[in-house]
Amino acid sequence: MHNHTEYFQQALEKRREEGTLRSVRLDSQGVDFYSNDYLGLARNKELQNILLQKVNENPQLLSGSTGSRLISGNSSIVALNEEFITKQHQFPTALLFPSGYNANLALFSTLPNRHDTIIVDEQIHRSVHDGCRLSNARKLKFLHNNVEDLEDILRRQSGHCYIAVESLYSMEGDFAPISEIAELAKKYNADLIVDEAHAFGVFGYGLIDQYQLQENVLATVVTYGKALGSYGAAILCNEMVKSYLINFASPFIYTTSAQDFQWESIKAGYEFLKAHQELSEKLHENIQLFRSQNLNSPSSEKSPVQAIVVTNNQRLKQMQQTLHGEGFLTYAIYSPTVKEGSERLRICLHSFNTEKEIVRLTEIIREFI
Ligand SMILES: Cc1ncc(COP(=O)(O)O)c(C=O)c1O
Incomplete structure (x- = not known):
């Protein structure tokens, strides 16, 4: 044994x-x-004071959510903040998660089905790989930032494909050729998902926003534990994808929602960033x-x-x-x-x-x- x-x-x-x-x-x-x-937002005294004031005005923010958002854990604060985020990014809608890891797990374990292929950049974050492992889809890797290799793989597929990239890679510190990849996704009728964890806040609201590619992606993930100095993440997508995730994504359904303080600190972060x-x-x-x-x-x-x-x-x-x-x-x-x-x-x-x-x-x- x-x-x-x-x-x-x-x-x-x-x-x-x-x-x-x-x-x-x-x-x-x-x-x-x-x-x-x-x-430096995670150490910014002015932002800390803004958060303290919010808590003083509403101490309930610090208390637990009491359950999954599908049972007792939803609140008007999380819903309003999703609306706020949606407007900032010019996407049809947004779904908040307690972390980027959870958001990627939800996306990749849920959207692709067993007939699909997920084609990921070889340097994509571990959370995407883990999401793929939880799905029934086949996963293929393309050479880092290599558009020719990606096209080569896409050309050889007969079923539906998802493409997963980061806009700024955190190990290499380089950018994905995002416009070219978006073109390829269109050409091969594939769905593009972009992780903006490291670009968000450093390059405005991220590269999808800067290049106005909202209509070329199925979803993007922005995370709040990095430039925003907080924690949490949002999936930006259309209403149907959001509803599908709410119905079928285990990392969304089977977990206690965060405290309202988390959602409020994200909103405060956006406002601080803008100012x-x-x-x-x-x-x-x-x-x-x-x-x-x-x-x-x-x-x-x-x-x-x-x-x-x-x-x-x-x-x-x-x-x-x-x-x-x-x-x-x-x-x-x-x-x-x-x-x-x-x-x-x-x-x-x-x-x-x-x-x-x-x-x-x-x-x-x-x-x-
Ligand atoms: C590219 C990328 N995606 C997702 C994540 C996970 O985000 P979070 O730290 O909010 O769980 C990270 C964090 O390391 C990351 O670098």
């Missing part, structure tokens, strides 16, 4: 030996070059400054995520530890999160990083590459 304990131990030991063992730590003392708080566009301007200045230091990076020159590939695990670890020693918090990503041979240091730039910090960070990195 298989001994599970032994198996768990061996798997953990293997990671320890490779230097890739994960653990949760409390080392948040230092200069933040690793969080998704791109605009403080200088934050994203500052972020883009910082991205430019980082890029002007001429480190070799596969990331786009406009991306708030900048990857520095260091294929030797030990060297990568050393680099990160040196940075840590100098008070810089960064994140090293090993396989299997990224492909073997493309292990990297992932740097997230923020509106609040200073010129001195960015220049010093790049000086240390240069010693290792």
Whole structure:
């Protein structure tokens, strides 16, 4: 009989030996070059005061929702905020979720059926893969951002296809050729789903909004745990897709809805974002400054995520530890999160990083590459 304990131990030991063992730590003392708080909203005192005021006026916001939104957990606040979000994004409607992970799980486990094929970019987020696993559809991968490869795959399919991409990839820090992919989706009658987790807030309301592609996608996911400094997510789609998800998506149906405070903090985040566009301007200045230091990076020159590939695990670890020693918090990503041979240091730039910090960070990195 298989001994599970032994198996768990061996798997953990293997990671320890490779230097890739994960653990949760409390080392948040230092200069933040690793969080998704791109605009500093998660630490913004003015926004905190706005939220405190809301809670003071209505302490009920902090209490539990008491059930699934299909039973006792719905509220006028969540419904009104969905309406508000719908208007911001110029989509027919929106459905809120407690996190982006849940939203992707709901979309991909529910919409595609067993006759369908889901074609995903090979670097798509894990939540999409997990959603696909819960569906009965077949999943195929296309080479990262490679439109020719995607078309090649589409051409060979006889059934209905879904295409899943991110507008800005969080491991590579590069953009999907979204207009070309939208064209292909149209040409092959496929349904396009776009995850805007990292673009939302950094590039206005995301790239679908910037390129006005609302009518070319079946759904997009915007998440609120990154540039908005809160948590939660919305699926933007049409009324039929929303109703289908409400009826058939297990991650929507079989879970307790979040507190109203979560939905209110999302709305406050949108309003704050709109009133403080200088934050994203500052972020883009910082991205430019980082890029002007001429480190070799596969990331786009406009991306708030900048990857520095260091294929030797030990060297990568050393680099990160040196940075840590100098008070810089960064994140090293090993396989299997990224492909073997493309292990990297992932740097997230923020509106609040200073010129001195960015220049010093790049000086240390240069010693290792
Ligand atoms: C591209 C992408 N999609 C979805 C998610 C999940 O979003 P959340 O953190 O809100 O669950 C993430 C977060 O890491 C992400 O990077």
